[in-house]
Amino acid sequence: MPATPAPEVIHRPDERFDEFLLAAAATHPDHPAVVEYTDGAERVTTFRGLRETAERYAGQLDRFGLEIGERVMIVSDTSAEAVALVLACASRGLPFVPVSPETPAERRATIERLAEPALCLAADGEPETAVGHGRFGGGAIEVPRPPSRRARSRRAVTPTDTAYIIFTSGTTGRPKGVVMSHRAVVAFYRGMMAEGFVSVGDRVASTSPLQFDFSLLDIGMALGSGAAVAPVPRALLRWPTRFLKVLSVTRATHVNGVPSIWRQSLRHIPGRLADLPDLRGVLFCGEEFPLAELRHLQRLRPGIRLINCYGATESMAASFAEVPDPLPADVTHLSIGNGHRGTDILLLDAEGSPVEEEGVVGEMYLRSPALMTGYWGDADATDAALVADPLEPRSGQRLLRTGDLAFRGADGGLRFCGRRDSQVQIRGNRVEPAEVQRRLSAHSAVCEAAVVVSEGLDGEAELCAFVVLTDGAADTAESDLRAFCLRAMPAYMAPGVVRIVDSLPVNQHGKTDHRRLLAELLTDA
Ligand SMILES: Nc1ncnc2c1ncn2[C@@H]1O[C@H](COS(=O)(=O)NC(=O)C[C@H](N)c2cccc(Br)c2)[C@@H](O)[C@H]1O
Numbered sequence: 284m285p286a287t288p289a290p291e292v293i294h295r296p297d298e299r300f301d302e303f304l305l306a307a308a309a310t311h312p313d314h315p316a317v318v319e320y321t322d323g324a325e326r327v328t329t330f331r332g333l334r335e336t337a338e339r340y341a342g343q344l345d346r347f348g349l350e351i352g353e354r355v356m357i358v359s360d361t362s363a364e365a366v367a368l369v370l371a372c373a374s375r376g377l378p379f380v381p382v383s384p385e386t387p388a389e390r391r392a393t394i395e396r397l398a399e400p401a402l403c404l405a406a407d408g409e410p411e412t413a414v415g416h417g418r419f420g421g422g423a424i425e426v427p428r429p430p431s432r433r434a435r436s437r438r439a440v441t442p443t444d445t446a447y448i449i450f451t452s453g454t455t456g457r458p459k460g461v462v463m464s465h466r467a468v469v470a471f472y473r474g475m476m477a478e479g480f481v482s483v484g485d486r487v488a489s490t491s492p493l494q495f496d497f498s499l500l501d502i503g504m505a506l507g508s509g510a511a512v513a514p515v516p517r518a519l520l521r522w523p524t525r526f527l528k529v530l531s532v533t534r535a536t537h538v539n540g541v542p543s544i545w546r547q548s549l550r551h552i553p554g555r556l557a558d559l560p561d562l563r564g565v566l567f568c569g570e571e572f573p574l575a576e577l578r579h580l581q582r583l584r585p586g587i588r589l590i591n592c593y594g595a596t597e598s599m600a601a602s603f604a605e606v607p608d609p610l611p612a613d614v615t616h617l618s619i620g621n622g623h624r625g626t627d628i629l630l631l632d633a634e635g636s637p638v639e640e641e642g643v644v645g646e647m648y649l650r651s652p653a654l655m656t657g658y659w660g661d662a663d664a665t666d667a668a669l670v671a672d673p674l675e676p677r678s679g680q681r682l683l684r685t686g687d688l689a690f691r692g693a694d695g696g697l698r699f700c701g702r703r704d705s706q707v708q709i710r711g712n713r714v715e716p717a718e719v720q721r722r723l724s725a726h727s728a729v730c731e732a733a734v735v736v737s738e739g740l741d742g743e744a745e746l747c748a749f750v751v752l753t754d755g756a757a758d759t760a761e762s763d764l765r766a767f768c769l770r771a772m773p774a775y776m777a778p779g780v781v782r783i784v785d786s787l788p789v790n791q792h793g794k795t796d797h798r799r800l801l802a803e804l805l806t807d808a
Pocket of ligand 1: 592
């Protein structure tokens with residue numbers, strides 16, 4: 284008798300963000316929705332419990348008489364309480380603005396000045412005195428000085444209303460607020476569900492801060508499928524033994540995160556990675572996963588499902604691509620696929636014409652119902668990112684101009700190969716630093732590499748490489764690494780400076796922090 288398939292979660296068309304995430308409460312009320320790790324044990328919140336707490340928070344929010352569209356800033360990491368508050372805000376049409384508790388005060392003040400939230404609620408911390416500031420916990424919201432009541436002119440929440448605003452660092456250093464509607468987020472979630480990564484009863488470990496939309500992917504991937512999200516406490520993430528202990532205690536079947544979350548475990552306790560009996564899938568995004576590390580992970584976990592998820596906050600993500608198991612030795616770029624179901628990634632040249640030939644680099648443009656509404660309060664930046672369809676400008680359809688470069692592989696799948704604005708001219712030749720970084724990462728003695736561009740003594744752009752060696756390769760010299768590059772690329776692409784360092788800095792999202800590397804160069808100059 285074949286095992287009866289797990290009952291499906293029932294989704295209705297045009298669900299609000301919260302309705303999508305709580306759909307499983309109707310069919311699987313007693314299944315785990317959030318599995319938290321506290322003091323060495325798991326604490327489970329079921330879908331019924333999550334829905335009840337969300338309803339309590341929604342009732343608390345009603346007391347303030349806010350207008351649909353008024354923002355609620357939430358200062359918290361991912362937790363059952365924070366997810367419940369997010370659901371409550373979405374049910375009332377109040378865009379939530381997630382901010383990490385470790386966000387520097389000045390940046391938080393900037394985001395607050397830009398977003399002008401009606402409420403600013405922290406999971407814990409000192410009692411607030413400013414108007415609208417307060418705390419949330421246990422289904423209750425306390426705001427010592429509530430905001431003035433609003434005149435309410437909107438009657439109902441519509442799918443094109445804003446579900447959340449995520450502030451990412453813009454190239455100018457001024458945070459850009461990415462405005463995402465209910466319709467866009469749910470369209471992305473449906474595209475992701477079509478990939479069938481997780482099912483009822485699974486547990487998705489989430490390793491990104493709530494302010495990073497990757498955490499919202501994790502929450503949607505889990506709850507939308509009737510599975511549980513298992514937030515990994517930020518403080519434990521940086522200790523490999525504790526990180527793996529959390530995965531073991533919460534019985535994580537999937538782990539989502541940027542590539543750097545695996546680095547220390549792969550380097551120092553690879554054997555322990557083999558010990559996690561429930562783990563069967565890893566989804567990564569945000570930057571390229573160094574291939575040597577990826578192959579190491581595959582050797583330790585034969586049969587594990589590795590998903591390369593590509594995308595920008597402006598569309599949550601754009602594509603999912605399975606990593607071949609094992610990854611063939613001659614592969615130099617991972618596929619990012621061609622866009623998840625319901626999207627289409629166009630590859631266009633500088634003139635806006637389609638690039639058809641294999642191996643030719645173009646810029647990716649994304650056609651998708653999951654595109655952002657725009658950047659908060661920045662119409663010019665919005666118009667630069669959401670452009671008329673270059674293939675049919677008359678349609679009025681807007682595409683996301685990603686700023687990302689790619690080429691098509693032999694299998695038709697796209698290969699990411701850097702950002703348009705990171706290209707440099709060196710001695711008259713166009714160079715993509717990511718290409719040099721990939722070459723250095725392919726050296727057997729290298730376990731991490733990053734390449735930044737600085738100004739050389741002659742005022743020319745110069746490639747500077749920072750390299751972390753594998754434990755057994757301490758005697759590898761910078762000259763060996765430069766020679767390794769020269770064997771595969773023209774001289775102008777070989778880094779002028781090669782620094783061997785103990786580790787690479789990562790930003791608050793866990794991505795290699797190129798800005799900090801540049802700053803180190805300038806201070807040493
Ligand atoms: N898989 C890859 N290979 C290589 N380069 C990648 C990948 N995914 C991104 N990137 C780069 O990161 C940029 C975007 O940065 S971002 O806006 O901070 N957002 C992010 O990184 C995270 C991004 N929102 C995301 C990705 C997946 C799921 C979710 Br949910 C969210 C992209 O434009 C790319 O340049």
